[in-house]
Amino acid sequence: MIKYILKRLLQSLLTLFIIATVVFFLMRLMPEEGYFGEKYDKMDPEQIEAELTAMGLRDPIPVQLWRFYGSLLRLDFGKSITVRPKVAIAKIISQKAPYSIRFGLCSVAISLLVGIPMGTVMALFKKKIPDKLGNMYIIFIHAVPAAVYYLFIQLYVTDILHLPILYNERDPVSQWLPMISMSLGGTASYAMWTRRYVVDQMNRDYVKFARAKGVSEGGITFGHMLRNALVPMAQNLPATILLTISGSIYIESLYSIPGMGNLLLSAISRQDNPLVQALVLIYSSLGIFGLLLGDLLMVLCDPRIKLVREKEDR
Amino acid sequence: MEEKEVILSVKDLEIQFSLRGQVLTAIRDVSLDVYKGESLAIVGESGSGKSVFTKSFMGMLDKNGRVTRGQILYKGKDLAKYKTSKEWREIRGKEIAMVFQDPMTSLNPLKTVGKQIREAIELHQGLHGRAAKEKTLEYLRDVDIPLPEMRYKQYPHEFSGGMRQRAVIATAMACNPEILICDEPTTALDVTIQAQIIELLREMQKKYALTIIYITHDLGVVAKVADRVAVMYAGDIVEIGTSNEVFYNAKHPYTWALLSSLPQLGVKGEPLYAINGTPPNLFREIKGDAYAPRNPYALKIDYEARPPYFQISETHKARTWLLDGRAPHTAPPAAIERMLSKWKEVGTLERGSETENP
Known part of the structure; x- marks a missing residue:
């Protein structure tokens, strides 16, 4: 088991290394004006050249790459160059991350707490009204572009419920709508998968056998079916949680939440290479770590799954 | 011949299923008396209704099927009138238990075998905690599962097919039923194991004074275990008699x-x-x-x-x-x-x- 985890971690490091390299080159492909924004037009070529050299962008690419790898190994993300010039990136992110973590975790919690019971109810009332209503919701969420109902919620629901339209740190009420909006998609997919897997379990022989044994319907649902239904979902759970934490970029900018998603947007538009690289690395490590966690969780939940072949085969 | 006590009496039972808007009559006016302590085999080809017939004794018909006429009398109650799963829980396990065909799928793959047997004991024998565990081990020993302490903690996938069927039988026994319905109990097993399982069922019948209803199309099994044989065709019992009568004087x-x-x-x-x-x-x-x-x-x-x-x-x-x-x-x-x-x-x-x- 430990050997397996180590192996997976090494593989993850390799993946991260590749991602970092790709991002590095992508950022170098962007036009140079981007580094200066508005003031570019007013600068003369010498000034531009001087600033680019100062930022280390005039060094040969292999040298830049080598420097980049070196700083990665030291876990030094460097300093921001355009968004907040000369400020350590670690510091910028440590200011922004708590917002994303809080919003992400809360919205995942909401989608789990609503989605799983919803899917279970839909499965138990298959083809009846609760199931049909649930399906309408799921299809709506999946069919309508998220931007549409996010905007709709921000514009109209805030108005109807007299809620603030933007996030305000001193007003706790203002965080509810962004959290709920963020959880809508998750709720739909948890409900969909729970329903699918519970229905899958409902016709299994062991469920019939449990019923023949005299186990109550509630006992069957909670003691047998639900747990078995959640096992296949367990694998994806950590990844979705971590990815949600890494921030719904759109929601953060919509409600002006000072989180990492918003930060990434401005970092890309202003070509803050080190900042973009750092953020992308954080996002991808979250994703990769989530997948690993999912696989491990699956092993914990399902005794039949062994990740490594055991020495003594039965 | 001594007067035998009727434990379950089916009278003019009709069972219908609605399928795609059509009505299918699976059981057509079947009457049957089951005697206490006997083993009765119901034989017939696939689709003759033998499974459906016995499932109706436990309210285990699929959702689109229902008893449309007749009575199922058990201990003075008419089971044909039972509707809710709450009513049926008085019968299921406690009075009539069932062993399914495929032991590979009739146990929950994510629960230890011990827990699944114990669930039945807790439900029907009112034992909890250590007493329930002791009793579970007793049943495991009863069905000749070696190393019961170790097996208690194992999951179904760690059991072989024959061992799983033993565990399924132990679970059914743990319900402490009067009647055991065995729906093709050996079909999914290989021949050597079949004989052992049949032998085990007979031991259990003796030990717990069970009435067993076998559903099978394996006449070899029937010859070995059945006191009486009922032959079903197209939802009707066409011939019924003692095993010797049906085999030698059909x-x-x-x-x-x-x-x-x-x-x-x-x-x-x-x-x-x-x-x-x-x-x-x-x-x-x-x-x-x-x-x-x-x-x-x-x-x-x-x-x-x-x-x-x-x-x-x-x-x-x-x-x-x-x-x-x-x-x-x-x-x-x-x-x-x-x-x-x-x-x-x-x-x-x-x-x-x-x-x-x-």
Whole structure:
């Protein structure tokens, strides 16, 4: 088991290394004006050249790459160059991350707490009204572009419920709508998968056998079916949680939440290479770590799954 | 013969399913008395309704099926009137338990075997904690599962097929039922294991004074375990009698056909016997004898009126016009005669003898 985890971690490091390299080159492909924004037009070529050299962008690419790898190994993300010039990136992110973590975790919690019971109810009332209503919701969420109902919620629901339209740190009420909006998609997919897997379990022989044994319907649902239904979902759970934490970029900018998603947007538009690289690395490590966690969780939940072949085969 | 106590009495049972807007009659006015302590085998081809029939004793019919007529009398209650799962829980497990065909799928793969047996004990014997665990181990020992302490903590996938069926039987026993329904208990197992499971079921029957209803199409199993045999065809019991009566003195042409298709009876080099035609369409109302179109001995009246039961002995009756006084005398087919003489020679039909190993 430990050997397996180590192996997976090494593989993850390799993946991260590749991602970092790709991002590095992508950022170098962007036009140079981007580094200066508005003031570019007013600068003369010498000034531009001087600033680019100062930022280390005039060094040969292999040298830049080598420097980049070196700083990665030291876990030094460097300093921001355009968004907040000369400020350590670690510091910028440590200011922004708590917002994303809080919003992400809360919205995942909401989608789990609503989605799983919803899917279970839909499965138990298959083809009846609760199931049909649930399906309408799921299809709506999946069919309508998220931007549409996010905007709709921000514009109209805030108005109807007299809620603030933007996030305000001193007003706790203002965080509810962004959290709920963020959880809508998750709720739909948890409900969909729970329903699918519970229905899958409902016709299994062991469920019939449990019923023949005299186990109550509630006992069957909670003691047998639900747990078995959640096992296949367990694998994806950590990844979705971590990815949600890494921030719904759109929601953060919509409600002006000072989180990492918003930060990434401005970092890309202003070509803050080190900042973009750092953020992308954080996002991808979250994703990769989530997948690993999912696989491990699956092993914990399902005794039949062994990740490594055991020495003594039965 | 001593007077036997009837434990379960089915009267004129009719079960219908609605399928794609059509009504299918799976069981057509079947009556059956099950005696306390006996083992009764219900045989018949796939789709003859034997599973559906017994499932109705436990309210385990699929959602689109229901009892439309008749009674299922058990301990003074009419189970045919039961509707809610709360009512049925008084019967399920506690009074009537069931062993399913496929032990690979009838245990929850994510719960330890011990927990699943224990669940039944906690439900039906009111034991909890250590006492429940002790009792579980006792049942594991009962069904000859070695190293019960270790097995208690294992999951179904760590058990072999035969061991799983033993665990399933232990679970059924842990419910402490009066009647055990075994729905093809050995079909999914290999032959050597089959014999062991059958032996185990007989031990359990003796130890717990069980009434067992076997559903099977394996006549070899029937010969070994059954006191009485009921032959089902198209949702009706066409012949019922003691095991000896049905095997040695079969009267219904369908029973003859079933017996003739036993591979043991085939003559080397010749194709095995197969019944011509297909079972009737249960969506339509059946006129006359359901077996008539496939029956080489069919009389004209078979197409017009459903035959009543003709009593052959106190325990043996069959639904065929051939037994009517006016019918021409019809002898069973040659294969049956051959089989009977062969069987009589080796005496394989004696209960408890191994038919597989002559």
